[in-house]
Amino acid sequence: MKEKVILAYSGGLDTTVIIPWLKENYDYDVVCVCIDVGQGNELDGLEERARLSGAVKLYIEDVIDEFCDDYVVPCVQANAVYENKYLLGTSMARPVIAKRLVEIARAEGATAICHGATGKGNDQVRFELGIKALAPDLKIIAPWRIWDISSREEEIDYCHAHGIDLPFSMNNSYSRDRNLWHISHEGLELEDPAAAPDYDHLLVLGVSPEKAPDEGEIVTMTFEKGIPVSVNGKEMKVADIITTLNELGGKHGIGIIDIVENRVVGMKSRGVYETPGGTILLEAHQQLEELILDRSTITLKKEMGNKFADVVYEGKWFTPLREAIQAFIESTQQYVTGEVKFKLYKGNIIKQGTTSPYSLYNESIASFTTGDLYDHRDAEGFINLFGLSLKVRAMKMAEVEKNKK
Template identity: 50%
Template sequence: MKPRKIVLAYSGGLDTSVILRWLKETYQCPVVAYCADIGQKEDWEAIKQKGLATGAEEVIIRDLKEEFVADFVFTALKANVIYEGGYLLGTSLARPLIAREQIAVAKEVGADAVAHGATGKGNDQVRFELTYMALAPEISIIAPWRQWPFKGREDLINYAQRHGIPVPVTKEKPYSMDANLFHISYEGGILEDPWTEPPEDMFQMTVSPEKAPDSPEYLEIDFENGIPVAINGEGLSPARLLARVNEIAGRHGIGRIDMVENRFVGIKSRGVYETPGGTLLHLAHRALEHLTMDREVMHLRDSLVPRLAELIYYGFWYSPEMETLRAFVEETQKGITGCVRLKLYKGSAWVVGRRAPRSLYLPELATFEADTLYNQKDAEGFIRLQGLRLKVQAMVRRRQTL
């Protein structure tokens, strides 16, 4: 059925500019261009004017930085989620928020269809569309890269030139980028060869560790119930706090990751990431949990981390299972309050201090000196009971060999 009005997730780049004009030509209906500001550094006024000139009925720009950090980045931080041991999920966390707000815009302007610029080979198409389906099952979804005849960048450039859409004359980067307040990702082009070292001039959030300061820097991060609230004693909003810790970590060359990951669609992909502030927040949060979280609660939560990471990476942020797991994570964060001191130097960071009002670490219990809380003789029966099944197994094996 032909849509009455479409809301396009718009960035102002070549792909979404061509998509904007193609949607108008193909469906002969108004198209609203929607932009999400999640911390990428853009000239939003220029993007707005370009969208209007390309044919958008309206260009709507939403500032989502605080929401992004508070509701998505910090939610993932509280769960300590890392995908496949390295990726802190910067892009994966942004997509459900962008898509959620796109649905809100569609309802505001009376649109009955939404469109995105994700290709048919990546993860983002899944993340966008699963969010659309979860929040607005009645809305029509248009994915131009799976529908139109264009095969690649050259086709898009030719189309843009025919329709008077400005095409940047700057030299094309030999890789693609995606940026937000949490990270920058790099993939494609020269990075498709997993043996090729990324060029140093590619990185934007971090200096090379070789060029980092020759003296270490100490940093203190305060948490309340698992949420970072202050840097070096200064209370900051979520977005301002992340921006501050990004700057501090970045100047020490911290937060670079180069990995080959498994996309949801079944393709192995090489990604290079800069997540400077996130790297420090994860390190500090985990250290505070070691001090304040019950052992069995921690082990149970940790057993769920791979599943949580998969759900976020695959795009199931608004699924019933994710809602259930998030409620569990929130419960685990009660009492994860305190301060962690980090030492930063030449691309590395390590914990050098931690304190908490509800610390489960008792010096009088941990000491090697005499104490009154722990009777060492009790360990004898404990060990015997733990080893009982091992003794039985050994006895049975011995009998079978006789």
């Protein structure tokens, strides 16, 4: 009996070519696994395509709710954003995909897992670190680091030579990755940092701010312990909240970023990311936190959130460090409960009011009118102590200067 290999399968040209290549070079039975994290109609027709390409079996695994509940929510609670812009759309989907690939490899008795990530990108790191952490005994095969194929034309020729005549076009388009949280775009004019993006041709989830409606739209959200639970008064599971916010945000030109980021492998790359719902969700969560968390907690949480973003971006989800940071983040979310209202208008999210039963905002203290809990005269003693080190240093420096004369 032949050994089995699990192929992370999308149905695109790259993973289609890999099927006959694995059979030819390793004599494996190829089991294709497509992990559904919200790619939408990209999954249409995969069964026939996998069969015609020579796979012995195809799994289509719906992990959308697991992705949203166990991977997206912790990133939202952490306010995790990589390099101040990237909302980790591709990054946080990779560990749930790796986890499911390993589970199916165990069920099938496979000896290897194969992925179609290139040797220049981040995904090879994320997939392989996940697999190593969960199944260190499994062999990992990365064809793009091994084979001699170097172009789309050569891939199509390889398919034809192995009796696969699927309708792959030679169109020159963007390289995209899509899930429920976002869609990324790379390639074409984006490879030149000096070139402006062609948004009319590029955008998928929404419109540019210029083409958004001239009238804003009020949206209300509620959270319980840092987890979103409703939009405009309707309670929904997290996946449906993201879907709803994607529609609202896309309509109003929310969440389009153009970034030159630093990849794990050392190079810089430019991409345009559309994250309409995620951008709204993170902004709403932060609006609520600033009402509830104390200054010291917010300060440390920002540092931990940035570290959490780095850990996720680098593919280190299945590590003690990620678990430890997440435990801290979750402890800060105990009272992050309340309602956030905002207006969406031409790419902007504009506050319209925030309420929480755990709000630390006290009008009596904050008001210019003197309240019972704050005596203006107390500030003098506080400032004297708060600035004591500055005063002592200034006195010492004055003494030093005097002694020089």
